[in-house]
Amino acid sequence: MRPVSYSRVRDVATAIATVTADAGAAYLAGGTTKVDMLRIYAEASQRLVDINDLPIDHIEVQPDGALRIGAMARMNDVAMAPLVMERFPVISEALVLGASAQLRNMASMGGNMLQRTRCTYFRDAEASCNKREPGSGCDALTGVNRGHAVLGTSKHCIATHPSDVAVALTALDAVIHVQNTGGHHAYPIDDFFLLPGGTPQREHPLNHGDLITAIEVPALPVGRNSLYLKVRDRESYEFALASAACALRLENGVVAEVRLALGGVATKPWRARRAERALLGQPATRESFARAAAEEMSDAVARPMNEFKIELAQRTMVRALETLAARGDVS
Amino acid sequence: MVASHLPDAVQGPGPVDVVLNVNGATHVVRIEPRVSLLDCLRDHMNLTGAKKGCNQGACGACTVWVDKRRVVACLTLAIACEGREITTIEGLAENGILHPMQKAFLSEDAFQCGYCTPGQIMSAVALLAEGHAGSDAEIAEWMSGNICRCAAYPNIRTAIRDVRDGVGGVGSAAR
Amino acid sequence: MSTAIGRPVDRVDGLAKITGAGRYSAEIALPGLVHAVLVTSRIPSGRIGHLDTYDAERAEGVLAVLHHLNLPKGGSVPALLPSLFGAAASGQTFFPMQDEVIHYAGQPLAVVVADTLDRAEHAARLVHITYEHTPAITTIEQGRDRAYEAEKIFAGFIPGRITRGDAAAGLAEAAETVDLSYHLAANHHNPIECSATTAVWEGDRLTLYDSTQGPNATLHTVAELLNIMPSHIRVVTGYVGGSFGCKAMIWAHPALSALAARAVHRPVRLALSREQMFSGCGHREEQEMRIVLGADRDGRLTAIRHHKLSPTSHFDDWAEPSLSVASSMYACDNYEGVYRLIKANTMTPTFTRCPGEAAGMFVMETALDELAERLDLDPLEIRLRNYAETEPGTGNPWSSKGLRECYQRGAELARWSERDPRPGRERDGNWLLGWGMASSAYPVTPPGGPQRARARIFADGSAVVQSSFADFGTGSATVMTQVAADGLGLPLERVRVQYGDTDLPNTAAAVGSAGAGMVSAAVHVATTALRDQLIAQAVADERSPLHGADPGQITVTEGRMHLRERPDTGESYAELLQRANMTDAEALGTWNPPSMMGTGYGTMTFGAQFAQVAVDPELGLCRVRRLIGVFDPGRVLNRKTAHSQLMGGMLWGMSQALLEGTVMDPAGRWSNASLGEYLVPVNADAPDVLIETVETTDTVVNPLGVKGIGEVSMVGTAAAIANAIWHATGRRHHRLPITIESVL
Incomplete structure (x- = not known):
C-alpha cells in the first residue's frame, strides 16, 4: 500500500467538508473494499477520512412506511433487523448470501453501493483496464472471462457488478440519498448505477466529496413475498455467477405484481424490466416464466467462457419465480 | 457550509503513536496509518495468534473481535481501532483457563495444521453469541468465512455443537 | 505391549494451536528483524529489458534491492530429487536471479528488503521492469503439436512408457471396450499459511526458520545453493500451517532469504504473498488423459491403455505419476501406459496431495464405471471381478491388503445393494440424488x-x-x-x-x-x-x-x-x-527402511469410497451430501488424528471433483491466483464424513506396520462423486472440476 494519512470525523458536515477540500482524500467506512483496493494499487488515495463514527447507522421505518437504512449500518445488522426480515426478505437474504459473517460485520451499506468489481484485470494494477485506467484497453475481452457480464456490456468493459444487496434494492426501487457541500440529492437506484459505455471508470454519478447518507426502500407490500436466489460454484463465500432478486404477487394464478432484478450477469445491478413487463397479467406457469426470462436475456452478449450465463440467468429467474409462486397466492 | 466540528488531527503518512486496547490492556505502538490491524498485532505487538492467510479478506484466518464483533484484521487499519476494544485469541482464555470453545476444538480434533484455528475459534465463539448456531446448516453457513484447508469442517461443527449444548465436558455455552 | 498406540489422544501440539501460542516460521520475533518481498516476472517468456531500482532504493526504510546484477553467486542448483530421499531436494533445477532470462510468469526477479513489511511491499512496486517478450507456451492446447514421449519422468524414477503383456492384443479380444478422454485442471495447494523463511546469520552460521515438510531437505538444498557446509546450517520448523506438497520440495525463497539476510546484516523474514503461492512453490500440472479399457463378457479386464499429456517446465521432465496406481489396481495382464510432455513456460510442477494417484484413479475409476454400465454390471461387482490378488506386473504378494473388507463394509454403510442402479430415479425437490463408489489405493514407499x-x-x-x-x-x-x-x-x-x-x-x-x-x-x-x-x-x-x-x-x-x-x-x-x-x-x-527398489512385496494402502450427491440439473449445482470411506491403513497409531487426516483427504477429493482449478490467462499467468478466485471448500460445502478403518497386519513396510493415511483417502473420492453424478443424472463428466456450466 502507498503511504496514506488518516483522520477521523464525527459528523457528516465535517466529513464532507474534509474530503471535498482534499482531492487526494477518500472516505474510509468498513474498509472491506477500500483497504483492499489500496493494497492492490487499484486506487490511490493519499488520505483516508474515517467515517465509522458518523451517526448515520439507523434502520427505521419512515412515516410513509418506507424503510430507511443509514449508510453506515453494517450489512449484518441490516440483514438481521426484524423489520427487514419481515418486510423485505429479499434484502435480508441478499445480505446474508454476500461475503462472510466477518466482512458483513464490517462493511457498511453505503460502502456496499460503491464496492468495486472482482474483474481480475481491474484488480491487477498492471493489466489493461479501462475502468481503472481509462483508455488503457480491456484485457478481459480476450482473457479469462467466465465470471464476466453478459448484460450491459460495452466494447470497453465487461466487468460484473459484484453486489448482491444492490440487486435486491434495485428490484425494490430503492433511493440512494447523497449529501455534499451543495446539499442533498436523491438518486433512484437504477440511475445511480451507470452502464460502462465509453466511460467504465464512471460507475455512479457521485462527485468527489459526495457522501451516501442513507438508502431508502419505498413501502412495498409485495416485498413480503420476495427472495434472493444466488447461484455459485461454492456453497458460500463466493460472488454470484447468476442471481435473482424477486418479489411476486399473484391474483387467481395470474401475475399481478412482480419485481425482478439480476446479479452476477450484468455490469450493474440489473433490473429485469422486460421480463417484468412480459410477466404482468400472465398465468404463473413455468412456460410464461421461461418466456419472460428469455425475453430479458435476448440482447445478452456473451464471450466464449461465459456463454452459459445467458442460460443460467434464465433458469435462475424461472426458479425464483416458481419458488415464490409455489408459496401461494398471497393477495 | 460550515463544518460543525474540526476533524481529528491528520495523522501520517509517517509513523505515529497509536493507542490500542488489546485484550484489556492498553498499548502504544508507533506505526504508519497504512498498517493493518493484522500486521500491527503480528509485527508490532508480537501477538501472532491472528494469522495471515490471504491479506484480502478471503480466508478468515485473521479473525479477531473489534468491540466484540468478529472482523477480519487484514482489512482493518490499526489506527482506525483507536478507542475500540480489540480481542484476539491470546485474550480468549481467562486467568489461564481455556475458553470452552478452545477445549472443544482440542477434544474434537477440529484442526490439523492449526493455522486457521485461532480465526476459527474467534469466529465460533462470536457465532454462539450472535445466535447463529441453531442447526448444523446454520453453523456451516455462518462459519463459511473461515477456510480450513485441512478440511476439519465436520469436526469444527461438532466442537461448536458441543459448546452450544454444554456436552463433552467442555462446559456450558460461551459468554 | 501397547497401551498408548491407537488411542484417540489429543494432539500434543494442540494447546499451542488453540491458544495462538505456536510460532509459525513468519512469526519468529527477533531483534532487528527486517522484511524481504519478492518482485516477480509479469511475463512467461523473454528477458529483462531494464530493471530500474532507483525509486525502490530511495524509498523509505529500504535496505537493499537484490537482483541478477548484484546477487552474490553461490554454489550450484541441486538435482531434482524427491525429498523422501533425505538429501537436497530442489523443486526445480533452476535458481532465479542469476541472469536476465525469464522462463515463467512469477519467476523471482528481485528481492526488496526494508525495515517494515509495508515499506518493503511498497518498494517492491517501485522496481520498474521492462521486458523483451518471446513466444510462450503455457497450456496443453498451445503446445499439443510439440508434445514428446518422455524418456523418464518424476526426477528420472519412472519411465515414460510402461508396458506389460500386449495391450493391443488384449483390446482385440475384448468383448466390450470404453475409450475416453479426460481433461483435469491444474491445481494449487494453497495451505492457509503461505511459505515463509526467516533467516539469521551469526558469523558464518545460518539459522533458517522454514515452513517445510522436510527441515533436512531445506538444510541440504540451501547448503548446495549457497555453497556452505551443512554443519553450518540449522533449520528450525516449529509449526507449519499446512503444506499438501507445496512445502515438500525446496524452492528459491529459503536461499533468497539467507542471501538477503547476508546482504543487510540483519535477520530477514521472507514470506510469499498468497498470489506468489501460485508461482513460488509448484503446482499440480494441467493434464489430459486417454484411457481405453477392454473387458470380456464377464467384465474381466483384458487390456488397459492409459496415456497422459501434460506441460512441464523448460528445466525438468516432471509429470506427476498419474498412471502408476491405476496400473496396479486391478488384475490385468495387458497394459500400456505412456507419459507425454510439453515443454512450457511454467515452473516445474510438483507433488500435490496424491500426486498422480488422485488424477489417474479418477480416470480409471470413472472409466470402469462406464464399462460396468455397458456390461450391465454393478460397479462394485466389476471391481471384485478384477480384484488383484497379487501385484499386477510383478506378481508379488501384497504385504497386506484389506480391500475386500473395505468394499464390504463401505457397501454396508452406504446400503449400496438397496439403491436402484438405474440413473435419475431418486429426487428430493429440485435435487436429483445419486450414489457412486470407487476404489482407493496409495503406494507405501519407504524413505x-x-x-x-x-x-x-x-x-x-x-x-x-x-x-x-x-x-x-x-x-x-x-x-x-x-x-x-x-x-x-x-x-x-x-x-x-x-x-x-x-x-x-x-x-x-x-x-x-x-x-x-x-x-x-x-x-x-x-x-x-x-x-x-x-x-x-x-x-x-x-x-x-x-x-x-x-x-x-x-x-x-x-x-x-x-x-x-x-x-x-x-x-x-x-x-x-x-x-x-x-x-x-x-x-x-x-x-534402516527396506530398499526403495523393492521389498519383494506389493505395498499399498487400500480403501473403498462411497458418495451421495445431490444435483440440481436446472441450475447446474452439484453438492455432496454424504461421504463414506473405509480404508486399510495397517496399524492406526491414533484413531482421532488418523480419522481427521482421512476425512481431510476425502474432502480434498470432493474439492478436486467440484471446485479446484487454476486457469491460465492468455498472457501466460495464472488468472485466479487468490483464495477468492481459486475455490477451495468452505464449511458449507463439507458434508459429514463417515470413516472406518479395517486394521490389517503388515510386517513388511516398517516395524509397527504403519502404511500411511495422508493421501490414500483423496484417491477415488472424485471418481465416486462423478459416478454418483451419473447415477443422479445419467450424465458422465470427463473434465475436472465439474462446474456449473458442464452440469447445466
Whole structure:
C-alpha cells in the first residue's frame, strides 16, 4: 500500500467538508473494499477520512412506511433487523448470501453501493483496464472471462457488478440519498448505477466529496413475498455467477405484481424490466416464466467462457419465480 | 457550509503513536496509518495468534473481535481501532483457563495444521453469541468465512455443537 | 505391549494451536528483524529489458534491492530429487536471479528488503521492469503439436512408457471396450499459511526458520545453493500451517532469504504473498488423459491403455505419476501406459496431495464405471471381478491388503445393494440424488535412507524423545509420543517430544504418506533400544531385583521393569538410574527402511469410497451430501488424528471433483491466483464424513506396520462423486472440476 494519512470525523458536515477540500482524500467506512483496493494499487488515495463514527447507522421505518437504512449500518445488522426480515426478505437474504459473517460485520451499506468489481484485470494494477485506467484497453475481452457480464456490456468493459444487496434494492426501487457541500440529492437506484459505455471508470454519478447518507426502500407490500436466489460454484463465500432478486404477487394464478432484478450477469445491478413487463397479467406457469426470462436475456452478449450465463440467468429467474409462486397466492 | 466540528488531527503518512486496547490492556505502538490491524498485532505487538492467510479478506484466518464483533484484521487499519476494544485469541482464555470453545476444538480434533484455528475459534465463539448456531446448516453457513484447508469442517461443527449444548465436558455455552 | 498406540489422544501440539501460542516460521520475533518481498516476472517468456531500482532504493526504510546484477553467486542448483530421499531436494533445477532470462510468469526477479513489511511491499512496486517478450507456451492446447514421449519422468524414477503383456492384443479380444478422454485442471495447494523463511546469520552460521515438510531437505538444498557446509546450517520448523506438497520440495525463497539476510546484516523474514503461492512453490500440472479399457463378457479386464499429456517446465521432465496406481489396481495382464510432455513456460510442477494417484484413479475409476454400465454390471461387482490378488506386473504378494473388507463394509454403510442402479430415479425437490463408489489405493514407499530418533530418560523416570521431522498438521508429533510411551513402557504424560529441528537426529522429509511410518519406526527403535539397554543394566546389576533374569522375560509397565510372569519382581527405571548415580540414559535409534527398489512385496494402502450427491440439473449445482470411506491403513497409531487426516483427504477429493482449478490467462499467468478466485471448500460445502478403518497386519513396510493415511483417502473420492453424478443424472463428466456450466 502507498503511504496514506488518516483522520477521523464525527459528523457528516465535517466529513464532507474534509474530503471535498482534499482531492487526494477518500472516505474510509468498513474498509472491506477500500483497504483492499489500496493494497492492490487499484486506487490511490493519499488520505483516508474515517467515517465509522458518523451517526448515520439507523434502520427505521419512515412515516410513509418506507424503510430507511443509514449508510453506515453494517450489512449484518441490516440483514438481521426484524423489520427487514419481515418486510423485505429479499434484502435480508441478499445480505446474508454476500461475503462472510466477518466482512458483513464490517462493511457498511453505503460502502456496499460503491464496492468495486472482482474483474481480475481491474484488480491487477498492471493489466489493461479501462475502468481503472481509462483508455488503457480491456484485457478481459480476450482473457479469462467466465465470471464476466453478459448484460450491459460495452466494447470497453465487461466487468460484473459484484453486489448482491444492490440487486435486491434495485428490484425494490430503492433511493440512494447523497449529501455534499451543495446539499442533498436523491438518486433512484437504477440511475445511480451507470452502464460502462465509453466511460467504465464512471460507475455512479457521485462527485468527489459526495457522501451516501442513507438508502431508502419505498413501502412495498409485495416485498413480503420476495427472495434472493444466488447461484455459485461454492456453497458460500463466493460472488454470484447468476442471481435473482424477486418479489411476486399473484391474483387467481395470474401475475399481478412482480419485481425482478439480476446479479452476477450484468455490469450493474440489473433490473429485469422486460421480463417484468412480459410477466404482468400472465398465468404463473413455468412456460410464461421461461418466456419472460428469455425475453430479458435476448440482447445478452456473451464471450466464449461465459456463454452459459445467458442460460443460467434464465433458469435462475424461472426458479425464483416458481419458488415464490409455489408459496401461494398471497393477495 | 460550515463544518460543525474540526476533524481529528491528520495523522501520517509517517509513523505515529497509536493507542490500542488489546485484550484489556492498553498499548502504544508507533506505526504508519497504512498498517493493518493484522500486521500491527503480528509485527508490532508480537501477538501472532491472528494469522495471515490471504491479506484480502478471503480466508478468515485473521479473525479477531473489534468491540466484540468478529472482523477480519487484514482489512482493518490499526489506527482506525483507536478507542475500540480489540480481542484476539491470546485474550480468549481467562486467568489461564481455556475458553470452552478452545477445549472443544482440542477434544474434537477440529484442526490439523492449526493455522486457521485461532480465526476459527474467534469466529465460533462470536457465532454462539450472535445466535447463529441453531442447526448444523446454520453453523456451516455462518462459519463459511473461515477456510480450513485441512478440511476439519465436520469436526469444527461438532466442537461448536458441543459448546452450544454444554456436552463433552467442555462446559456450558460461551459468554 | 501397547497401551498408548491407537488411542484417540489429543494432539500434543494442540494447546499451542488453540491458544495462538505456536510460532509459525513468519512469526519468529527477533531483534532487528527486517522484511524481504519478492518482485516477480509479469511475463512467461523473454528477458529483462531494464530493471530500474532507483525509486525502490530511495524509498523509505529500504535496505537493499537484490537482483541478477548484484546477487552474490553461490554454489550450484541441486538435482531434482524427491525429498523422501533425505538429501537436497530442489523443486526445480533452476535458481532465479542469476541472469536476465525469464522462463515463467512469477519467476523471482528481485528481492526488496526494508525495515517494515509495508515499506518493503511498497518498494517492491517501485522496481520498474521492462521486458523483451518471446513466444510462450503455457497450456496443453498451445503446445499439443510439440508434445514428446518422455524418456523418464518424476526426477528420472519412472519411465515414460510402461508396458506389460500386449495391450493391443488384449483390446482385440475384448468383448466390450470404453475409450475416453479426460481433461483435469491444474491445481494449487494453497495451505492457509503461505511459505515463509526467516533467516539469521551469526558469523558464518545460518539459522533458517522454514515452513517445510522436510527441515533436512531445506538444510541440504540451501547448503548446495549457497555453497556452505551443512554443519553450518540449522533449520528450525516449529509449526507449519499446512503444506499438501507445496512445502515438500525446496524452492528459491529459503536461499533468497539467507542471501538477503547476508546482504543487510540483519535477520530477514521472507514470506510469499498468497498470489506468489501460485508461482513460488509448484503446482499440480494441467493434464489430459486417454484411457481405453477392454473387458470380456464377464467384465474381466483384458487390456488397459492409459496415456497422459501434460506441460512441464523448460528445466525438468516432471509429470506427476498419474498412471502408476491405476496400473496396479486391478488384475490385468495387458497394459500400456505412456507419459507425454510439453515443454512450457511454467515452473516445474510438483507433488500435490496424491500426486498422480488422485488424477489417474479418477480416470480409471470413472472409466470402469462406464464399462460396468455397458456390461450391465454393478460397479462394485466389476471391481471384485478384477480384484488383484497379487501385484499386477510383478506378481508379488501384497504385504497386506484389506480391500475386500473395505468394499464390504463401505457397501454396508452406504446400503449400496438397496439403491436402484438405474440413473435419475431418486429426487428430493429440485435435487436429483445419486450414489457412486470407487476404489482407493496409495503406494507405501519407504524413505531413502536411515531414519533416526534419540530417546533419553532421566533419573526421575521422565523421558524426552527427539527427531528432526516437521509436523505440518499430520499428527506425527502426537503419534511419536504414543509410540515412545509404549516403547519405553511409560505413561504418556511422562514423555515429551522434540521435533522440527535439524540439530535433532536425522529424518527425511515427511512426504508421500511416509511420515508416520518413518517417524514411528525411528522412535520405536530408539525407545525400545533404550528400554532394552536399561533392562540389560538391571539384569547385570547385582543390586537389582531383576539381577540375572532373562531379559526376554522382562517387560515394562508405567516405568517399572518387571518379570512378565511375576509382576511383583522388578524395579523402576528411576530406582535403577539413581542407584547407579546416573542422571540419565539415552539411546539413538536407527531404522534402516527396506530398499526403495523393492521389498519383494506389493505395498499399498487400500480403501473403498462411497458418495451421495445431490444435483440440481436446472441450475447446474452439484453438492455432496454424504461421504463414506473405509480404508486399510495397517496399524492406526491414533484413531482421532488418523480419522481427521482421512476425512481431510476425502474432502480434498470432493474439492478436486467440484471446485479446484487454476486457469491460465492468455498472457501466460495464472488468472485466479487468490483464495477468492481459486475455490477451495468452505464449511458449507463439507458434508459429514463417515470413516472406518479395517486394521490389517503388515510386517513388511516398517516395524509397527504403519502404511500411511495422508493421501490414500483423496484417491477415488472424485471418481465416486462423478459416478454418483451419473447415477443422479445419467450424465458422465470427463473434465475436472465439474462446474456449473458442464452440469447445466
